[in-house]
Amino acid sequence: MTKRLSRREFMRNAGLAGTGLALAACAPVAQDGAMDDGSMMAEKQTAYIFDYDPTGTDAWVEADQLFIEYFTEKYPDYEIIREQAPWAGFTEKLLTSIAGGSEYDVIYGYWQWLPLFIENNVIGPLDDLIDADTEISADDFFDYAKETIEGETYGLAWFISGWLHWYNLSAVNEAGATTPKEMNENGDWDYDAWYQFAKEYTSEQDGVPIYGYEMGSGRSVSVYVMLAWAWGTEQWNDDFSASIMDNEENVALWKWIQQFYVEGLTPLPGSSTTEQPISYTNGRSMATMAGQWYTRTIVQDGAPDLFDIGMVPFPTGPSGQYSVAALNSFYFSSSPGNVDPAWAWYKERSFSEAAASIYAKIGGGRFPSIKRVAPATVYEWEDTEVYEAIRPILRTYRTSPKESEWINTYWNVAWDEMVLGTRPVEEILGQLAEESTALVNS
Amino acid sequence: MALQTKHRPGPLARKEAWEGRLYILPWLAGFLIFTIGPMAASIYFSFTKYSVLSGADWLGLDNYTKLFGGDRLFGLTLYNTFYFVILSVPLNLFAAFLVALLLSVQVRGINLYRTLYYLPVITPAVASALTWGMLFSGDFGLVNAVLQALGLPTFNWLFNPKITKLVFVIMGLWGIGGSAIIFLAGLQNVPRVLYEAAGIDGANLWHRFRHITVPMMTPLIFFNLVLGIIGTFQVFTGAYIITAGGPANSTLFYVLYLYNNAFRFFKMGYASALAWVLFVIILVFTVIQLRMARLWVFYEAER
Numbered sequence: 130m131t132k133r134l135s136r137r138e139f140m141r142n143a144g145l146a147g148t149g150l151a152l153a154a155c156a157p158v159a160q161d162g163a164m165d166d167g168s169m170m171a172e173k174q175t176a177y178i179f180d181y182d183p184t185g186t187d188a189w190v191e192a193d194q195l196f197i198e199y200f201t202e203k204y205p206d207y208e209i210i211r212e213q214a215p216w217a218g219f220t221e222k223l224l225t226s227i228a229g230g231s232e233y234d235v236i237y238g239y240w241q242w243l244p245l246f247i248e249n250n251v252i253g254p255l256d257d258l259i260d261a262d263t264e265i266s267a268d269d270f271f272d273y274a275k276e277t278i279e280g281e282t283y284g285l286a287w288f289i290s291g292w293l294h295w296y297n298l299s300a301v302n303e304a305g306a307t308t309p310k311e312m313n314e315n316g317d318w319d320y321d322a323w324y325q326f327a328k329e330y331t332s333e334q335d336g337v338p339i340y341g342y343e344m345g346s347g348r349s350v351s352v353y354v355m356l357a358w359a360w361g362t363e364q365w366n367d368d369f370s371a372s373i374m375d376n377e378e379n380v381a382l383w384k385w386i387q388q389f390y391v392e393g394l395t396p397l398p399g400s401s402t403t404e405q406p407i408s409y410t411n412g413r414s415m416a417t418m419a420g421q422w423y424t425r426t427i428v429q430d431g432a433p434d435l436f437d438i439g440m441v442p443f444p445t446g447p448s449g450q451y452s453v454a455a456l457n458s459f460y461f462s463s464s465p466g467n468v469d470p471a472w473a474w475y476k477e478r479s480f481s482e483a484a485a486s487i488y489a490k491i492g493g494g495r496f497p498s499i500k501r502v503a504p505a506t507v508y509e510w511e512d513t514e515v516y517e518a519i520r521p522i523l524r525t526y527r528t529s530p531k532e533s534e535w536i537n538t539y540w541n542v543a544w545d546e547m548v549l550g551t552r553p554v555e556e557i558l559g560q561l562a563e564e565s566t567a568l569v570n571s
Numbered sequence: 572m573a574l575q576t577k578h579r580p581g582p583l584a585r586k587e588a589w590e591g592r593l594y595i596l597p598w599l600a601g602f603l604i605f606t607i608g609p610m611a612a613s614i615y616f617s618f619t620k621y622s623v624l625s626g627a628d629w630l631g632l633d634n635y636t637k638l639f640g641g642d643r644l645f646g647l648t649l650y651n652t653f654y655f656v657i658l659s660v661p662l663n664l665f666a667a668f669l670v671a672l673l674l675s676v677q678v679r680g681i682n683l684y685r686t687l688y689y690l691p692v693i694t695p696a697v698a699s700a701l702t703w704g705m706l707f708s709g710d711f712g713l714v715n716a717v718l719q720a721l722g723l724p725t726f727n728w729l730f731n732p733k734i735t736k737l738v739f740v741i742m743g744l745w746g747i748g749g750s751a752i753i754f755l756a757g758l759q760n761v762p763r764v765l766y767e768a769a770g771i772d773g774a775n776l777w778h779r780f781r782h783i784t785v786p787m788m789t790p791l792i793f794f795n796l797v798l799g800i801i802g803t804f805q806v807f808t809g810a811y812i813i814t815a816g817g818p819a820n821s822t823l824f825y826v827l828y829l830y831n832n833a834f835r836f837f838k839m840g841y842a843s844a845l846a847w848v849l850f851v852i853i854l855v856f857t858v859i860q861l862r863m864a865r866l867w868v869f870y871e872a873e874r
Contacts, residue, residue, distance in 0.1 A: 224623065224624060225834070251624065396710065400711075538644065541815075564643075
């Protein structure tokens with residue numbers, strides 16, 4: 130016999146069920162690893178990694194998978210649990226996750242984030258781990274490849290990117306001109322030759338502008354960073370107490386960069402979209418600047434089918450110096466849970482032969498911070514001489530203590546104004562220096 | 572003299588009252604924990620230096636002093652936001668009203684038109700921001716392509732500080748469907764008899780619109796005005812996705828600056844102070860509107 134529920138009874142039961150479900154949802158859940166076969170899980174030591182999520186870049190996803198397989202086979206007693214976040218909003222997700230109680234032993238890094246992580250005590254120095262390790266010593270690494278702040282090393286780069294000048298070799302050959310590589314060999318490859326190259330190859334085809342140079346990604350501080358040392362300058366004085374952005378060398382460099390924009394030799398930000406890019410790889414710009422990782426983009430975009438790829442180091446600048454290295458390191462937690470598996474993972478992932486070989490998939494020319502592992506070469510058109518030439522002459526980029534805030538609050542505005550030519554460079558840099566100094570002293 | 576008697580609720584009424592309290596408990600708990608709690612916490616944090624990852628250090632009024640005394644970007648973001656509000660709110664109201672008038676005309680397929688105008692309201696904000704970013708792209712955007720085809724000058728819309736805010740004002744028109752639907756509902760509720768009486772008195776179309784439609788719609792205009800001002804003061808998504816506040820900070824709106832402080836620089840205390848200042852600004856504007864409403868909003872029930 131079935132009993133019909135009255136409306137009131139139905140409402141009461143539904144309310145009680147809802148409240149019960151809400152309370153159940155608030156109850157603590159079992160932690161990973163607290164499983165029935167506790168004896169099996171207890172033997173494994175777990176390291177928690179907060180990693181970059183490369184979804185969309187198949188080669189990277191595949192390399193990650195291969196590396197994890199390699200690691201778990203080599204270290205059967207270690208378990209790796211990875212949480213991943215895409216590049217956009219990476220620091221926001223990481224720090225709010227930590228604030229919410231998550232703990233990570235190893236964290237994917239980027240030089241602009243380093244001060245933020247240190248300031249918030251998210252990461253700690255590696256020096257004690259390196260000193261205690263019997264397989265490596267600090268001397269095994271290029272000095273410039275160590276991410277160091279106030280004498281303490283926080284990262285050993287898993288790959289180093291010395292930026293290069295990539296040019297359309299076919300176009301230069303068709304014009305019967307001297308290639309930048311030949312100029313480099315003849316000692317004629319300097320910043321004026323670079324500018325002349327951009328001017329020479331800026332044109333128009335069927336009403337569509339072809340740019341002689343693609344200066345890089347919009348407001349990125351990287352373009353400046355890669356060139357500043359060659360011009361004999363940087364952003365800060367020795368102890369980071371004052372900005373030197375308004376010195377003569379910086380003014381000269383910014384004016385050199387600015388002429389590319391105001392003369393239309395490079396596209397203005399906003400001219401290119403994801404759907405319709407102005408890119409070196411599609412022939413809409415005749416040259417560009419990027420690190421070795423760009424080899425993957427070149428291949429993915431099919432550029433070698435369109436034209437011959439030319440590559441040459443940046444020229445040494447007016448100061449007689451070369452360029453800085455762009456470092457990609459992992460960082461180590463300030464309070465790691467399981468040091469052994471985390472440090473094993475850190476070492477393998479950052480500078481083992483196996484990792485270098487596996488991650489060559491995501492672009493040739495990469496080399497880690499350790500001297501004994503050579504740059505990986507993947508594609509036949511890669512010029513390994515270029516990699517070898519730049520490897521010993523790079524220099525550390527010095528990161529300011531308030532890098533992220535500085536870039537987002539002041540740098541981007543100054544860069545926009547320089548690109549637009551709204552004010553004289555001296556005036557823009559004067560204000561930038563003043564505001565930057567105030568920021569680092571606040 | 573009326574005899575007053577006190578009725579003691581019976582067992583059933585008491586039981587139902589308890590059940591009622593039980594039913595609203597989940598919502599009430601959620602409201603207290605997830606709305607009132609964070610609001611109260613943010614008042615406290617606004618007087619501290621707090622990065623989320625470590626404890627809050629008491630600063631007293633320092634965050635507010637810095638806001639009003641030493642932060643150039645605070646003034647700039649207020650300027651950008653007011654600029655946007657002043658242009659966007661009247662334009663959106665006018666456009667929504669106009670669209671509602673058109674949608675109130677009975678023509679074939681009117682339901683389809685109504686759906687189409689409302690569609691942008693349910694489009695994810697990020698998707699529409701990306702689409703608008705492509706439309707206004709300097710080199711390949713459809714907007715410039717159309718201007719070029721018409722022989723008109725083209726612009727680098729997203730990289731010219733003089734016009735970038737206008738792009739966001741234009742983008743704002745995309746979302747008028749919500750207000751238009753409210754206006755449409757109001758238009759359909761204006762009593763026909765008023766138009767008929769006016770017609771007998773010789774009123775033409777304009778007179779009927781001016782002296783019947785508009786006065787009868789003033790409560791809804793007021794409603795959309797209040798919500799519009801509150802919403803536009805919080806403009807964020809487009810600037811975050813398309814321009815990231817640039818070029819030259821021309822689209823660094825108030826909430827984007829607040830977000831940068833909170834989640835890029837992890838200055839939660841300062842961001843909380845910014846949030847409370849915005850709250851006060853919006854409150855003041857809303858109170859002013861409520862006071863002014865007595866002068867121009869017509870409520871039929873009050874007559």
